[in-house]
Amino acid sequence: MAVPGVTHHPLRSRYEVVIAGGGIQGIALAYELALMGVRDIAVVEARWPGAGGTGRNGEMIRSAFASEEWARLFDFSLRRWGELSAELDFNTLFTTAGYVVVATTADEVAMLRDQLPVHDRLGVRSEWLDAADLQELLPAAAPDLLTGGVLQPHAGFAHHDATLWAYARAASRRGVEIHAQAPVEAVDVADGRVRGVIVRGQRISTPVVVNATGAFAREVAAMAGVELPTQRYLLEMIVTESLKPFLRPAVASLALMSYCHQTSRGEFVGGTEFKAANAYDDVVVTLEALRDIASKFVQLFPRIAGACLIRHWSGLVDKSPDLSPVLGPSPDVEGFFLDAGWTYGFMGAPGSARLLARWIVDGQPDPVIAPFGFERFASGKLISEAATVVPTEEAVEETQRDRA
Amino acid sequence: MSKTILCLCHDVTAEDVRRAVAEGYTHPETIKRYTSAFMGPCQGRWCADLVMEAIAEELGRPVSELQPTSGRPPAYPVRMGPLAGRPSDESE
Numbered sequence: 001m002a003v004p005g006v007t008h009h010p011l012r013s014r015y016e017v018v019i020a021g022g023g024i025q026g027i028a029l030a031y032e033l034a035l036m037g038v039r040d041i042a043v044v045e046a047r048w049p050g051a052g053g054t055g056r057n058g059e060m061i062r063s064a065f066a067s068e069e070w071a072r073l074f075d076f077s078l079r080r081w082g083e084l085s086a087e088l089d090f091n092t093l094f095t096t097a098g099y100v101v102v103a104t105t106a107d108e109v110a111m112l113r114d115q116l117p118v119h120d121r122l123g124v125r126s127e128w129l130d131a132a133d134l135q136e137l138l139p140a141a142a143p144d145l146l147t148g149g150v151l152q153p154h155a156g157f158a159h160h161d162a163t164l165w166a167y168a169r170a171a172s173r174r175g176v177e178i179h180a181q182a183p184v185e186a187v188d189v190a191d192g193r194v195r196g197v198i199v200r201g202q203r204i205s206t207p208v209v210v211n212a213t214g215a216f217a218r219e220v221a222a223m224a225g226v227e228l229p230t231q232r233y234l235l236e237m238i239v240t241e242s243l244k245p246f247l248r249p250a251v252a253s254l255a256l257m258s259y260c261h262q263t264s265r266g267e268f269v270g271g272t273e274f275k276a277a278n279a280y281d282d283v284v285v286t287l288e289a290l291r292d293i294a295s296k297f298v299q300l301f302p303r304i305a306g307a308c309l310i311r312h313w314s315g316l317v318d319k320s321p322d323l324s325p326v327l328g329p330s331p332d333v334e335g336f337f338l339d340a341g342w343t344y345g346f347m348g349a350p351g352s353a354r355l356l357a358r359w360i361v362d363g364q365p366d367p368v369i370a371p372f373g374f375e376r377f378a379s380g381k382l383i384s385e386a387a388t389v390v391p392t393e394e395a396v397e398e399t400q401r402d403r404a
Numbered sequence: 405m406s407k408t409i410l411c412l413c414h415d416v417t418a419e420d421v422r423r424a425v426a427e428g429y430t431h432p433e434t435i436k437r438y439t440s441a442f443m444g445p446c447q448g449r450w451c452a453d454l455v456m457e458a459i460a461e462e463l464g465r466p467v468s469e470l471q472p473t474s475g476r477p478p479a480y481p482v483r484m485g486p487l488a489g490r491p492s493d494e495s496e
């Protein structure tokens with residue numbers, strides 16, 4: 001139903017691998033597993049592929065992060081982005097218009113500058129821009145917000161739906177069955193091993209289940225008796241009517257906690273995150289977010305004050321305690337794998353899918369993906385990534401306290 | 405072959421809808437995303453009936469059986485400036 005690659009056949013009673021969730025993570029993983037020669041793979045999607053965060057995201061792609069763990073994983077992914085359209089025989093509309101993270105305050109400048117030696121060491125391509133460089137790159141931006149920034153000229157954005165469809169079609173051509181309107185309702189675990197899943201009341205036996213259900217990952221993990229410490233989190237975005245081109249690269253502003261880009265059609269697309277209590281766990285849109293988005297982007301690009309906003313929407317992501325994805329086997333339940341905790345799961349998918357597929361097949365993690373394993377919650381080796389525009393739990397709690 | 409434009413904002417033709425359905429986009433929501441019909445400045449106010457009819461014809465089902473695409477606020481376009489509590493004529 002609904003998108004290319006979705007099967008019309010009924011579910012079979014047994015698969016080698018069942019992937020719960022037909023977002024970019026689940027579908028890209030299915031493709032990579034098939035590429036490695038795994039057969040009898042089913043993706044079971046509760047609604048339709050792309051119905052979750054995948055079809056609602058900001059489409060922005062970079063690898064210039066502050067921590068070594070993120071920079072490595074996302075740089076591997078960025079390289080994969082460059083290969084995808086040709087490999088999948090489908091244009092993902094990946095555009096290397098550049099991606100710049102902008103700092104305004106002295107603290108932000110110091111934090112961003114600290115990344116550069118890390119990037120140098122890891123071979124991540126990035127460059128430092130001072131205020132004058134930034135004004136040249138972003139002539140429409142308010143100069144007072146542009147103190148310094150990190151630019152990746154080869155990063156940028158892609159089309160979220162096109163990328164998903166590309167993977168879905170390529171996966172189905174390799175024999176992956178993608179089932180829509182097929183929610184996992186229960187996970188069958190016995191003697192510490194996954195035995196199967198229940199989908200639409202039907203029992204399917206399988207030795208491997210991957211939980212790639214995005215904002216619902218915590219619930220689906222609980223079905224297997226796995227306690228996943230993630231939380232649903234609502235993000236909102238807007239798009240304007242088409243405007244004369246005024247912005248080439250994708251931009252994230254640390255001071256405004258915002259990210260945006262201008263599409264090839266001229267629409268300005270952007271979202272912000274504000275330190276607000278996030279009381280919603282459904283896809284609603286709020287006036288509070290709309291005001292935040294409008295005022296921050298009018299501040300960043302004064303010229304868009306006259307532009308008409310034509311759509312406002314939201315989507316859910318899965319936030320882990322260290323804001324980093326949770327990947328690999330789950331503790332205690334053999335055969336139950338996690339592909340969860342994603343807040344930057346669109347840009348990360350091409351890389352993580354390949355490395356997670358290898359982990360599932362080889363039983364051993366590649367060093368690039370290993371730090372994202374579940375054990376970090378037990379060992380306390382949490383990942384410290386400072387260059388995201390996602391508020392931490394403490395920031396959210398602080399605002400909740402302020403409001404109370 | 406002559407072109408029948410259904411969506412004026414994004415130049416979506418009857419042939420585009422036909423191709424979308426043939427490629428496997430068989431729900432108004434995914435056809436919207438594939439062709440970008442309904443997504444122009446008028447947000448489908450002008451083209452929705454025409455496009456839905458074309459989809460129904462391709463699928464061989466009555467329009468009344470199709471699930472419409474998810475509407476997005478605002479109901480009418482609004483300028484960013486007033487939303488931000490500023491005048492909208494700040495532009496250049």
Ligand SMILES: Cc1cc2nc3c(=O)[nH]c(=O)nc-3n(C[C@H](O)[C@H](O)[C@H](O)COP(=O)(O)OP(=O)(O)OC[C@H]3O[C@@H](n4cnc5c(N)ncnc54)[C@H](O)[C@@H]3O)c2cc1C
Pocket residue numbers: 020021022023024025026044045046047048049050051052053054055056057058059060061182183184185212213214215216220234235236237259271314315316317339340342343344345346347348
């Ligand atoms: C507004 C917004 C802007 C964003 N901007 C960016 C960005 O610029 N760059 C970036 O990299 N990331 C961005 N993200 C994050 C990104 O969209 C997500 O991290 C990514 O889509 C996660 O993919 P996923 O496949 O894990 O989850 P999803 O796309 O949410 O897919 C999960 C799927 O699982 C299905 N499901 C749920 N429960 C079940 C069940 N029981 N059984 C079967 N299926 C089930 C859902 O229907 C859904 O289709 C943004 C997100 C939002 C909401």
Ligand code: FES
Pocket residue numbers: 410411412413414441442443444445446447448449450451452
């Ligand atoms: S005519 Fe189709 S969106 Fe305006």
